[in-house]
Amino acid sequence: MSHLNTQDLHVSTDKAELDVPAIHHFLSTQSTWAIGIPPATVQRAIDHSLCVGGYIDDRQVAFARVVSDCATFAYLVDVYVLAEYRGRGYSKRLMAAVMAHPDLQGLRRFMLATSTAHDLYARYGFTAPFRPGTLMERYVPDIYQP
Template identity: 55%
Template sequence: MLKFEVMTDKARIDFDAVYRFLNEQSEWSEGIPRDLFDRAMRNALCFAGHLEGEQIAFARVITDYATFANLVDVFVVPEYRGNGYATRLLEAVFAHPDLQGLRRFTLATRDKHALYVKFGFHAPLMPETLMERYFPDMYKAT
């Protein structure tokens, strides 16, 4: 069996690879400026999934470490999808000691609902209480 390891040590995470994926292959961060990306990574709890030493997966959590967290930027590189690596990455995220006892954990996803349901996520119980400010074209050149 191939060794899959999840790490949070930022010195061992290939942020250049994460940036390339988010900037070039994701719908949600396409065109993100590098300086903005770097600031986002500095201010988040980051998780990298390595298969036999190669980084193939990533997720980050934005949190106050007390009551709330938001899961973002979850991906497995395309050639490794369908092998359970996203599940194993998320198991590590939700087992992290700094993320225990939070009252609310949120995320936004277009198409991976079945994956997140396995971890207790569901549609908001009171959607009328949720609001957002959303700027979908933020990273597009003007």
């Protein structure tokens, strides 16, 4: 699946179309989870992930990244729509493209972490962990801060 056109939003998994400086700018200055992330870290993350970009004309306005073995597990991260483009259904279109991707079918576990968009992700089958006591994490929230 390289392209999925939905109304005025063009959705693509082609990494050549990604505006990496724009992605870095959003993540490092506007996200709630990656403030201060270095450009090289963003690039390395993109290089090793399945990425979905959302575009209006030639401007990237949305992004999502999935870390996966494409067989059993996936982790959805870095999902955003630029503030001035929110409220138009673009996050739903971006998520529909992620969930329809052929490499992400039949996974045993698909995870994400969110503090604000539970309703969006619930539309695609995401719930609180079935057995939260079995999950652990190593979390360093201020890793990108000096």
